[in-house]
Structure formats: C-alpha cells, structure tokens
Amino acid sequence: MTKDVLERGRERVQHLCAPCHSRVGDGQWLHPSRGFARKPPSFHDQRLQKAPLGYFYDVMSNGFGVMPDYASQISPQDRWKIVAYIRALQLSQNATKADIPAGQTVPSTPPRFRGQPGSGRNAFQRLIPKTLRTPLRNLRNTNERRHHSTSLI
Ligand code: HEC
Numbered sequence: 001m002t003k004d005v006l007e008r009g010r011e012r013v014q015h016l017c018a019p020c021h022s023r024v025g026d027g028q029w030l031h032p033s034r035g036f037a038r039k040p041p042s043f044h045d046q047r048l049q050k051a052p053l054g055y056f057y058d059v060m061s062n063g064f065g066v067m068p069d070y071a072s073q074i075s076p077q078d079r080w081k082i083v084a085y086i087r088a089l090q091l092s093q094n095a096t097k098a099d100i101p102a103g104q105t106v107p108s109t110p111p112r113f114r115g116q117p118g119s120g121r122n123a124f125q126r127l128i129p130k131t132l133r134t135p136l137r138n139l140r141n142t143n144e145r146r147h148h149s150t151s152l153i
Pocket of ligand 1: 013016017018019020021036038039040041055056059060064065066067068070074082
C-alpha cells in the first residue's frame with residue numbers, strides 16, 4: 001500500500017462514487033433522491049465495515065441492486081485502488097485514541113503566534129525600516145489634511 005495508491009483511489013472515488021455515495025461515503029447525496037428506488041447505504045454501516053475487500057470490487061464489477069456496474073468504466077487496477085481508499089475511509093471514521101501515533105494529539109495542538117494572532121501586523125512592522133515608516137505616516141496626514149480642506153470649500 002503506497003500513498004500513490006490511496007491518492008488515486010481518493011480521486012476516483014470523489015469522481016465516480018461520491019456523486020451518489022458522498023465524499024465521506026455516508027450515502028447522503030442528492031443523486032439517489034432524484035429517481036433511485038433506494039438510497040446507497042453508508043460505507044460506515046457495520047455490515048459494510050466488516051465486508052471483505054473483494055466485496056467492494058465485486059459490487060463495482062457486477063453492480064448491486066439498482067446500482068449499475070462500472071466494469072467498463074473503471075479498470076481492475078483502479079477498482080482495487082478505490083477499494084483501498086474506501087477501507088481507509090472506513091477506518092478513519094472509526095478511529096479510536098489507540099490509533100493515534102505516540103506523541104500526537106487529536107485535535108492537534110493549534111499553532112502559537114507571538115503577539116496578536118491573525119493580523120500579521122507586528123511581523124510587518126518589524127520588517128519595515130523606521131525611515132520608511134515616517135514618510136508613510138506623513139502621507140496619511142497629508143491626505144487627511146487635503147480631505148479636510150476640500151470639504152471646507
Ligand atoms: C449513480 C449512483 C451511484 C454511483 C455513481 C455509485 N453507486 Fe454504489 N450504490 C448506489 C445505490 C443506489 C446503491 C444501493 C443499491 C441497492 O440497494 O439496490 C449502491 C450500493 C453500493 C454498495 C453497497 C452494496 C451493499 O451491500 O449494500 C457499495 C459497496 C457501493 N455502492 C460501492 C460503490 C462504489 C465503490 C462506487 C464508485 C465506483 C459506486 N458505488 C458508485 C448508487 C451509486
């Protein structure tokens with residue numbers, strides 16, 4: 001199992017299965033509600049979590065109930081990559097604390113900022129040399145003055 005396999009699987013699932021099964025595989029998507037006699041089940045149902053990998057391959061190859069088969073559209077290699085990604089998706093939805101590698105926390109620790117977070121203002125001010133800061137301030141004053149005088153006319 002490599003990252004490339006999962007990446008290809010993810011891309012194929014989002015392209016070919018998600019329109020009906022949703023991106024997270026819970027089956028909550030609009031396609032089936034527009035004309036399919038049955039909604040797709042969630043991939044996270046216990047029954048499908050326990051299903052062997054070959055079962056998903058079989059559903060894609062032969063279709064299942066009202067779901068058409070994808071044998072002609074998806075190569076056997078890609079079908080297995082899709083299976084791999086679906087299993088990863090299933091595991092991700094049912095992960096427990098025991099699955100977290102040592103030294104990591106979930107949710108991960110938020111990044112720390114020095115000073116006020118968000119604006120980046122402090123960092124920029126430190127980067128702008130003092131000599132530049134002064135004319136900028138003057139410029140703002142000039143604008144204000146000009147604005148003031150026009151409103152007087
Ligand atoms: C056009 C909509 C549609 C697309 C696209 C689609 N499915 Fe389905 N799928 C369904 C529906 C509807 C069902 C439920 C069928 C039934 O119960 O008769 C289903 C059922 C399933 C099941 C469950 C079978 C069971 O035992 O209950 C699996 C697994 C599955 N699909 C896998 C996939 C995979 C993998 C893809 C992508 C390659 C995919 N489907 C693409 C509509 C779709």
